[in-house]
Amino acid sequence: MRKSMQKKIFLVFVTLIIIGVLMTGTISITLTKVLVPEINGADKIKEDLIKYQIMSMGIGLTVSLLLGYRYIRKVTDPIRQLSQITKKISRGDYFGQRIYPKTEDELDELSQNFNLMSERLETTINELRENSSKMEAVLRSMSNGVIAIDNSRRLLIANPKVREIFGISAVDPIGKHIKEVFRNEDLNSAIEQLSPQNDSVRTEVELNSPSHKICSVNCGFMKHSTDPNRITGVVVIVQDITEIRKLENMRRDFVANVSHELKTPLTSIKGFVETLKDGAIENVETRNRFLNIIDIEADRLSFLIKDLLTLSEIESGIEEEGAEALEVESTTREILSLLNEAAKKKNISVKLEIEGDVEVLKGSKSLLQQMMINLVDNAIKYTSEGGEVVVKIFKDEVNLNIVVKDTGIGIPPEHIDRLFERFYRVDKARSRQVGGTGLGLAIVKHIVLSFKGNIKVNSKVDRGSEFIVQIPYKNK
Numbered sequence: 001m002r003k004s005m006q007k008k009i010f011l012v013f014v015t016l017i018i019i020g021v022l023m024t025g026t027i028s029i030t031l032t033k034v035l036v037p038e039i040n041g042a043d044k045i046k047e048d049l050i051k052y053q054i055m056s057m058g059i060g061l062t063v064s065l066l067l068g069y070r071y072i073r074k075v076t077d078p079i080r081q082l083s084q085i086t087k088k089i090s091r092g093d094y095f096g097q098r099i100y101p102k103t104e105d106e107l108d109e110l111s112q113n114f115n116l117m118s119e120r121l122e123t124t125i126n127e128l129r130e131n132s133s134k135m136e137a138v139l140r141s142m143s144n145g146v147i148a149i150d151n152s153r154r155l156l157i158a159n160p161k162v163r164e165i166f167g168i169s170a171v172d173p174i175g176k177h178i179k180e181v182f183r184n185e186d187l188n189s190a191i192e193q194l195s196p197q198n199d200s201v202r203t204e205v206e207l208n209s210p211s212h213k214i215c216s217v218n219c220g221f222m223k224h225s226t227d228p229n230r231i232t233g234v235v236v237i238v239q240d241i242t243e244i245r246k247l248e249n250m251r252r253d254f255v256a257n258v259s260h261e262l263k264t265p266l267t268s269i270k271g272f273v274e275t276l277k278d279g280a281i282e283n284v285e286t287r288n289r290f291l292n293i294i295d296i297e298a299d300r301l302s303f304l305i306k307d308l309l310t311l312s313e314i315e316s317g318i319e320e321e322g323a324e325a326l327e328v329e330s331t332t333r334e335i336l337s338l339l340n341e342a343a344k345k346k347n348i349s350v351k352l353e354i355e356g357d358v359e360v361l362k363g364s365k366s367l368l369q370q371m372m373i374n375l376v377d378n379a380i381k382y383t384s385e386g387g388e389v390v391v392k393i394f395k396d397e398v399n400l401n402i403v404v405k406d407t408g409i410g411i412p413p414e415h416i417d418r419l420f421e422r423f424y425r426v427d428k429a430r431s432r433q434v435g436g437t438g439l440g441l442a443i444v445k446h447i448v449l450s451f452k453g454n455i456k457v458n459s460k461v462d463r464g465s466e467f468i469v470q471i472p473y474k475n476k
Contacts, residue, residue: 078111145238153178162238167210190219191234213242257423261304265297307439314446326361326368335372346385355394359473363451371447374440375404375467383408399470411459420445
C-alpha cells in the first residue's frame with residue numbers, strides 16, 4: 001500500500017477525533033456556564049473547570065492520536081508488506097516471499113492465502129525450470145538437428161546439432177526470422193510447402209557451407225496440446241546423411257567394380273574355351289597358348305576372390321588366429337626373403353633398416369604378414385628396373401613405425417586421398433599389367449585399423465612413394 005493511503009486514513013481518523021473532542025468540549029463548557037450558579041467565586045470555578053476541560057481534551061486528543069496511529073500501522077503494515085512483496089514478484093524475485101501479520105482477522109486470512117499462492121508459484125516455477133532443463137539436455141544430446149518456429153516464422157528452438165550442421169555462429173539466434181538464420185532456399189521451401197492438406201514434408205537438402213553436406217529434412221506442424229486443431233508453429237528435424245549417401249555410393253561402386261572384375265576374366269576364359277571347342281584344340285601351339293591364358297585368368301579370378309574374402313573377414317573382425325606376441329623384425333625378414341626373387345627379376349635392391357630395439361606387438365601374425373607382403377610387393381611392382389625399396393622400422397614414444405619407401409613412379413597428389421578405396425587404381429592399364437586386384441591397399445588399411453594404428457602416404461611423381469604405418473604399443 002502506498003504511504004499516501006496510510007496518511008489519508010490517519011488524517012480521516014485525526015479529523016474525526018478532533019471533531020469529537022471539540023464537540024464534547026463545547027458541550028461540556030456550555031453546560032458548565034449554564035449549570036454553575038452565579039455566586040461569589042463562581043466565575044473562578046468556571047474558569048478552572050473550563051481550563052481543566054480543555055486540558056483533558058488535549059490529553060485525550062494526544063492519547064487518541066497515539067493509539068490511533070498505532071492501530072492504523074497495525075492494520076496497514078500487512079497491506080504495505082503485501083504491496084512490497086508483490087512488487088518483488090513482479091520483478092522476478094519469486095522465492096521466499098512470505099507475509100507474517102500479527103493479526104487474527106481478515107488480513108491474517110489474506111496473508112495465509114497469499115503465502116499459499118507464493119508456495120505454489122515457487123513449486124510451479126521449479127517444475128517448469130526442471131522440465132526446461134530436461135528438454136535442453138535432450139536437445140543437446142540429440143544426434144539430429146531440431147528447429148522449432150512459431151507462426152510468424154520466428155525461431156523458438158535451434159539445438160546445438162542443427163547449429164553445427166548449418167554453421168550458425170550467432171550467439172543467440174532465438175527470436176529471429178528463420179530466413180535470417182538459415183539461409184537455405186531448399187529448407188525454407190520445404191517449410192512453406194506445409195498446409196492443412198499437407199501437414200508433413202520430407203525432402204533432402206544439400207549444403208555447401210561450412211562444408212558439403214547432404215541432409216534429410218522432415219517438417220511438420222506443432223499443434224496445441226489441448227486443441228489439436230490449433231497450429232502453434234512448425235518443427236523441423238534435420239539429419240546429416242552425408243556419410244550414409246557416401247556409403248551407398250561406395251556400395252554401388254563396389255558392386256559395379258566386383259561385377260566388372262569378375263566378368264573380365266570369366267569372359268576371357270569362356271571365349272578361349274569356346275574357341276578351343278570350335279577346333280582350335282587340334283592345333284597344339286594354339287591350344288597351349290590358350291590354356292596358358294585360361295590358367296592366368298583363373299589365377300587372377302582366384303586372387304580376386306581370395307582378396308575379397310580376406311577384406312570381408314578383416315572388416316568383420318574375424319581373424320584366423322588369436323592375438324599373439326609378434327616379432328616384427330623377424331616377420332619382416334621372412335617377407336623380404338619371400339619377395340626377394342621378384343625383386344631380383346627387376347634388379348631392385350631391397351634393404352631393411354632397424355633403428356634401436358623393436359618392441360613386441362600383440363596381434364595376428366597372418367595379418368601382419370599380409371600387410372607387409374602387400375606393401376613391399378606393391379613397392380617392387382611399381383618401381384622400375386634397377387630401383388630401390390627400403391623398409392625401415394623404428395619406435396618413438398608411443399608407436400612402432402614401419403616405413404616402406406621406393407624409388408618408383410610415384411603417385412599424383414590428386415589420387416592419394418582415394419588410394420585406399422577398394423578397386424581404386426591410379427593407372428588402370430598399368431595395374432592390370434602388373435597383376436593387381438585393386439584390393440591390396442584397402443586390405444592394408446583395414447589391417448592397420450585392426451591394430452588400432454594409422455597409415456599415411458608421401459609421394460612425388462617419378463621420384464617414388466613412402467608408406468608410413470604407425471601402430472601403438474598398447475594396440476590390444
